[in-house]
Each structure stands twice: as structure tokens, then as C-alpha cells.
Amino acid sequence: MLAAACPPKCTCSQFKVDCKGIALTMFPTPLQLDTRHLNLASNDIAEIDSLQLSLLSDLVHLDCSHNKISEISKLHFLSVVKLVYLDLSHNRLRNLGESTFTPLTNLVILKLNGNKDLKELDDGIFANNVGLQEINLSNNGLLYLNTSSIKSLQGLKAVYLAGNPWDCQCPISQLSEWIFKHNKSFPDEANTFCTSPKSMVGIRVSKALVKIFEVCHTPLGYFDYFFFVIVGFAIFISGIIVASLTGAILVFFERKKMFTDEEDIDMKQYRSNRVVVRLSKVT
Numbered sequence: 466m467l468a469a470a471c472p473p474k475c476t477c478s479q480f481k482v483d484c485k486g487i488a489l490t491m492f493p494t495p496l497q498l499d500t501r502h503l504n505l506a507s508n509d510i511a512e513i514d515s516l517q518l519s520l521l522s523d524l525v526h527l528d529c530s531h532n533k534i535s536e537i538s539k540l541h542f543l544s545v546v547k548l549v550y551l552d553l554s555h556n557r558l559r560n561l562g563e564s565t566f567t568p569l570t571n572l573v574i575l576k577l578n579g580n581k582d583l584k585e586l587d588d589g590i591f592a593n594n595v596g597l598q599e600i601n602l603s604n605n606g607l608l609y610l611n612t613s614s615i616k617s618l619q620g621l622k623a624v625y626l627a628g629n630p631w632d633c634q635c636p637i638s639q640l641s642e643w644i645f646k647h648n649k650s651f652p653d654e655a656n657t658f659c660t661s662p663k664s665m666v667g668i669r670v671s672k673a674l675v676k677i678f679e680v681c682h683t684p685l686g687y688f689d690y691f692f693f694v695i696v697g698f699a700i701f702i703s704g705i706i707v708a709s710l711t712g713a714i715l716v717f718f719e720r721k722k723m724f725t726d727e728e729d730i731d732m733k734q735y736r737s738n739r740v741v742v743r744l745s746k747v748t
Contacts, residue, residue, distance in 0.1 A: 470495055484508070485528075492517050502526040506552070509533055519544035530554040530576065539564045547571055554601065555579035563587035566594055576601040578625065583607065589614045597621055603653060604628035608661075609636050612643050624650055626657045626670070633659035633673045635681040644671040 471477035472493035475484040482500050484493050486507040492514035493505070500521050510532040518524075524545045534556040542548065548569050558580040566572065572594045577583065584606040591597060592614045598621060602610070607629040615624065626644075631637060648654045648671060659665040659673050668676070 472496065480523075496521065499523055504528045505532065507531040511535065513537070513541050515541045515543075518542075521545060522547070524548055526550040528552040529556070530579075532556050535559060537561065537565055539567055542566065542568045545569075550574045552576040553580075558583050561586060561590060563589045563592075565590065569594055571596055573597065574599045578603040578605065578628075580605050586610065591615055591618060594618070595620075599623045601625040602629070606630065608632040610640050612639050616643065622650060623652055625653050626651060627653035628656070630660040631658070631670050632661045633665040633668065633670060633677060634662065635677065637670070638674060638677045638681065641670050641674040641677060645674055 471482065472484060472495065474487040475482055475493055477483070477497065480497075480499060480501040481504075482493070482496060482502070483504045485504045489505065489508035489510055492510065492512075494514075494517060496503070496517065498520055501523050503521065503524060503526065506528045507530070510529065511534060513529065513534060518541060522544050525547050527545070527548060527550065530552045531554070534553065535558060537553065537558060539562070542565075546568050549571055551569065551572060551574070554576040555578070558577065559582045561577075561583070566575070570593060573596055575591075575594070575597060578601040581604070586602075586607070588611045591600070595618065597618050600615070600621070600623070603625040604627070607626075609632060610626070615621065633641070644651050644654055644657070651657065651671070654669070654671050657670045659668045659670055665673055665676060
């Protein structure tokens, strides 16, 4: 089985299978089970066969670039935990779940660039890929990127972000600050521009932090202070009115209670006097 025949039109050598640019529409079979390097670039493959891929437990290099793949899930990578290089660039990827790359703890290079329909990434998508050194996210449809899971990657050396339609408003401030402080980790920083809003078009994301700060932390004007004074005064007056009404109600009920008690005492005294008078008459 290890010495299985090479897939038609592919070129095979020890541990390596090259099926680049042969108009494949499906995952190639049969594959040598000891394959470590698999090149499927520049074909018309729409779906990765998770069953076939699961048989390649020694795979370390997988190139699926320039295909028509639209979906990738955790199930595709459960058995290829030795994978070091993964290229999914220039496909039709739309959604990548938080656990998509979880099994790939040895991954070093990940290329996701050129997927125009890829508009967002889950916050913790790279949290488990502790060995990542290079991530290519350029030329996608990203408007915003949460940096929390990427910042935690201690060995990260290069992140490519150019060619995305970055929306340089308040949510992107953390990314802007990160690029500005660690620009050596962003080789294409000079070509990473804002595309919206209109006031930010053409500005580098790394240089947009000042304007983002101005927009998101607008200083208070005279009208704002005047508004706060009016609101404070209204709250103060409302407090006085509520306190006065509460006090008046309490006094009213207290006096009513006091009058009721006095009437009860008078009635008791009246009854007591009648008893005394009756006793006197009898005597």
C-alpha cells in the first residue's frame, strides 16, 4: 500500500506527489500513504476529500492554492497533525470557524491570501497554532481583524495584510496600534491601506491610529458641558421633589396615625368614665 501507484498525470518521487496544473476536479487517488509533500495547486478542485487526506498521517506540506475550495473544517485536518506548511491561497473560502486549524499544532506557515469572499475571522482561530511563524492574509475581503489570538503567538515573525478593504474606524484601533509598534513583523505594511471611511481612504493602517483616536475619543465641547449641567440640575431638582413628596406622605400618615391613637385613647377614657358613673349610681 505504501508503494501504491502514482495518481494519473501526477509526478511522484520518494515521499512527494506533484499534481500541479493537471486540471483535477477531485482529490487525486491513489496516494502513497507515506506521502509527506503533496502539491495540488492550480487545479479545479472544489472540495478536499477528508477521508483521503486522513490517510496521510505523515504529511508535512500541503499546497491547495489556486483551486475552487469554498469550505474547510476541523475534520479535514484531524489526522494530519504533523502538517508544517498549508497553502489555501486563491480559493473561494468564505467562512473559517474558530476550530478549523485546531488540530494543526505544528503548523509553521499558513497562507490564506487571495480569498476575496473571506470577510472575517473568528477571534480564536489561531489560538491553538502555537508554532505559527508566518500568516498570509493579504488580498482577502477583511474589514476588521481581532488581534487577540494572533498576538499570543510568541514565534510569529511575519503577517501579511495588504490588499484588504480595511475599515479604519474604532474597532480597528488595536490592529493599527499593533502594526505601528511592531512594523517589522508586517512586511507589506507600506501597502496596507484604509479603504473607508472617506476621510481615511489611502492612509496606511499603521498611521491611522491618531485619526481613529480623534474620532473615537472626541473631546467635549461647550455644548456638551452645558448639557451635562442641565441634566445634573434636572436630576437635582427631581431628587428634591421626590424627597419632598416622600416626606409629606410620611408626615401625613404619621399624623393620621397619631390622631387615630388619640381617638382610641379618648374612647377608652369615655368608656371608663361611664363604668365609674354606673358603679357610683349602684352604690
